[in-house]
Amino acid sequence: MIQKNLEQIKNNMNKASQKVNKNINDITLIAVSKTYPVSDIEKAITLGCKDFGENRVQELMEKIDQIDTPVNWHLIGHLQTNKVKYLIGKTKLIHSVDSIKLIQEIQRQSIKKDVLTDVLLEVNVGKEVSKHGILIEDAIEYVKLMSGLSHIRMKGLMTVAPYVENPEHNRQIFRQLYDLSVDIQKQKFNNISTSVLSMGMSNDYEVAIEEGATMIRIGTGIFGDRNYT
Numbered sequence: 001m002i003q004k005n006l007e008q009i010k011n012n013m014n015k016a017s018q019k020v021n022k023n024i025n026d027i028t029l030i031a032v033s034k035t036y037p038v039s040d041i042e043k044a045i046t047l048g049c050k051d052f053g054e055n056r057v058q059e060l061m062e063k064i065d066q067i068d069t070p071v072n073w074h075l076i077g078h079l080q081t082n083k084v085k086y087l088i089g090k091t092k093l094i095h096s097v098d099s100i101k102l103i104q105e106i107q108r109q110s111i112k113k114d115v116l117t118d119v120l121l122e123v124n125v126g127k128e129v130s131k132h133g134i135l136i137e138d139a140i141e142y143v144k145l146m147s148g149l150s151h152i153r154m155k156g157l158m159t160v161a162p163y164v165e166n167p168e169h170n171r172q173i174f175r176q177l178y179d180l181s182v183d184i185q186k187q188k189f190n191n192i193s194t195s196v197l198s199m200g201m202s203n204d205y206e207v208a209i210e211e212g213a214t215m216i217r218i219g220t221g222i223f224g225d226r227n228y229t
């Protein structure tokens with residue numbers, strides 16, 4: 001099933017990127033493996049997946065320990081300040097930076113371990129109360145803070161769009177995140193990149209690609225329905 005799903009997704013990624021004159025190789029598919037067993041991750045690795053996303057630090061650490069193949073690990077879920085110390089040096093990218101305290105703690109722990117930590121700023125574009133992420137209007141304040149820090153490097157922006165039946169309903173959300181990244185780019189801050197736009201999930205990744213996504217995060221679309229129990 002994983003193989004079939006991946007083929008289908010690659011196909012759709014290809015079509016969506018061609019629509020906007022992009023190459024599928026410009027888009028990173030992150031296989032969101034939260035709640036799925038290590039055997040599923042291993043299967044996906046044999047099928048060519050190199051990037052995996054988890055939303056809880058503990059589950060991420062357990063899986064890192066169990067997977068021998070070097071892959072890129074992405075933390076995509078909310079990160080508590082007190083968990084940062086476990087994580088630093090283990091991730092390719094932290095997608096969920098959303099507070100000043102968290103930024104300061106990532107800087108502090110990265111200095112301790114002498115590593116440069118790549119992060120995305122998570123933006124709650126849809127202003128959903130149930131969602132993490134900063135507001136668009138506050139973004140520049142966070143960018144300025146990160147611009148001045150030695151051991152943290154902002155690579156771009158991330159958003160978790162609302163769940164919608166019709167993916168077209170999220171097009172405006174993705175466009176707003178893209179527009180914000182252009183805005184930040186124009187201001188030419190030191191140490192700040194906007195090259196990554198992490199947006200789009202199983203139900204809306206094609207629209208996200210059309211609106212400029214460079215990373216899409218897909219769980220159920222690859223591994224099937226999640227069993228939370």
Ligand SMILES: *Cc1c(COP(=O)(O)O)cnc(C)c1O
Nearest residue numbers: 032055076201202217218219220
């Ligand atoms: C679970 C999760 C995803 C993947 O969701 P699916 O609908 O299973 O594709 C993407 N991003 C974040 C932040 C998630 O927590």
